[in-house]
Amino acid sequence: MRSPRPSRPARRPRSSGPAGGGRGGAPGGGLWLFGTHAVGAALANPQRVCERLLVTEAEHPAVQEATQAGGLRVAPEVVQRARLDDLLGPEAVHQGVALLVRPLPALALDEALERPGPVLVLDQVTDPRNVGAILRSAAAFGAACLVVQDRNAPEETAVLAKAASGALETVPIVREVNLSRAIEQLQKAGCWTVGLDAGGGVLDGVAFENRRVALVLGAEGRGLRRLTRESCDEIAGLYMPGEMESLNVSVAAAVGLYELARRGRLSA
Incomplete structure (x- = not known):
């Protein structure tokens, strides 16, 4: 697999609306999440501090039912759809629901590794979508966590949460200052680090039957940086018999995780 194709960067959030939190931002470090999956997962996450829940009249009956069942920690406020459009921006597919939250607490890598499953490491992947x-695929295939370089990765945003479809609440993101040191820490913890890139073999999940694997993926367009590549235990690509020579980084992550999941399926 060659380095993934570049993706068009997302627009920066704009500030608008009565709460001052257009496109996901809010005063005081808060964050507006939107969409039924992202909001529902946040409400179900005991680690997430929820402050306000805005719903349209159409969505209110379902939300009210969940409230009566004790499933919500914040009372819903019924608003007009136009208010959500103004608050979140015209491009936001909010599905009639928005939730003001606080960012999730930071998690150290050693804490995240207590969770089972493979690990994903992103080398300067900057597109929040x-x-x-990638978070959504990580949740689907039981990954333990997502490791990113702090200064070259997107912050927790509404756009990222919407693309994750709830997985932001279930797969922790570990932010590290030095990615090479993080890879070294993964290796000391027993992970076999595989850089997904051209120039190596072909990723074979069955070959890692008795190993915990950390997949390392490079930035859109540039692939793995030299130091990151040299830090990995091995380099492997994805089997692609067709005419395309590269995949978007999020697609490559999903295919790589599926390949690792094959070992369990074949041995079952």
Whole structure:
């Protein structure tokens, strides 16, 4: 697999609306999440501090039912759809629901590794939609966590949460200052680090039957940086018999995780 194709960067959030939190931002470090999956997962996450829940009249009956069943920690406020459009921006597919939350607490790598499953490491992947899609695949295939370089990865945003479709609440993101040191820490913890890139073999999940694997993926367009590549235990690509020579980074992550999941399926 060659380095993933570049993706068009997302627009920066704009500030608008009565709460001052257009496109996901809010005063005092808060964050507006939107969409039924992202909001529902946040409400169900005991680690998430929820402050306000805005719903349209159409969505209110379902939300009210959940409230009566004790499933919500914040009372819903019924608003007009136009208010959500103004608050979140015209491009936000909010589905009639928005939730003001606080960012999730930071998690150290050693804490995240207490969770089972493979690990994903992103080397300067900056598109929040790609990171969100990778989180969704990570949740689907039981990954333990997502490791990113702090200064070259998107912050927790509404766009990222919407793309993750709830997985932001279930797969922790570990932010590290030095990615090479993080890879070294993964290796000391027993992970076999595989850089997904051209120039190596072909990723074979069955070959890692008795190993915990950390997949390392490079940035859109640039692939793995030299130091990151040299830090990995091995380099492997994805089997692609067709005419395309590269995949978007989020698609590559999903295919790589599926390949690792094959070992369990074949041995079952």
